[in-house]
Amino acid sequence: MAKLEIFQFPTRADNYGVLIHDPETGATASIDAPEAGPIQAALAQKGWTLTDILVTHHHGDHTAGIGPLKSKTGCTVYGPAREAGLIPGLDVEVKEGDTVSVGHADATVIDTAGHTRGHVSYYFPNEGVVFVGDTLFSVGCGKLLEGDAPTMWASLSKLAGLPPETKVFCGHEYTGANCRFALTIEPENTDLQARAAEVAKNDANGRPSLPTTIGLELATNPFLRASSAEIQARLGLEGAPLDEVFGEVRRRKDRF
Secondary structure: OOOOEEEEEEEOOOEEEEEEEOOOOOOEEEEOOOOHHHHHHHHHHHOOOOOEEEOOOOOHHHHOOHHHHHHHHOOEEEEEHHHHHHOOOOOEEEOOOOEEEEOOEEEEEEEOOOOOOOOEEEEEOOOOEEEEEOOEEOOEEOOOOOOOHHHHHHHHHHHHOOOOOOEEEEOEOOHHHHHHHHHHHOOOOHHHHHHHHHHHHHHHOOOOOOOEEHHHHHHHOHHHOOOOHHHHHHHOOOOOOHHHHHHHHHHHHHHO
16 A cells, blocks of 8 residues: 655744545645645645645634635635534534544544644554644643643644654744743753754754654653653652643743
């Protein structure tokens, strides 16, 4: 079976669009639809025809392109059932444990609420990739706009439990700023220090630091490292519940 082809490209101010393509069937999905123009340009560049849109959550910077793209291509739009009334053109409502297929490639839907109340992620286990929208960022996580710390911690824990080699595609590229914050939480983390230096080089050369991997995030992302004794000590939360430690890290990032 042919592997999915994945094409990542910048769109809007700091979003990243992603197309996934099954070369055996010609099926092509866009992960979210930040805006139609760059997605259409990417499709033309690759010579692919859009068949599906996999929506992670309802925010406009992830859904603004759905209408024009669906009108042009007749693609099928999948998205979280709990946000059905907020997503334009939604055809198929999905929830935790559902399977979504792009050609011969099957994704498992993971409920990753917290940034929004119905946010979902799409995990392709046979391909070793997960598309996480605004739940998990490279060295960061989404703001708790419609959820609380326990909800988001539960969602992040699901993603953290995926195989460490899993490639992670995020909805935004904030890695440089996230590294600067992370070093205030865990300055002695040598893996984080090395990553921050690498990301600074990428930023200077206009290169993205995406995709990341689950393993790299577990080593460097303070939002996944609530069990770290060093982080707990720095926050004055030794032995506290992990969702409470996570919540304090998130509060500090909100003020950073």
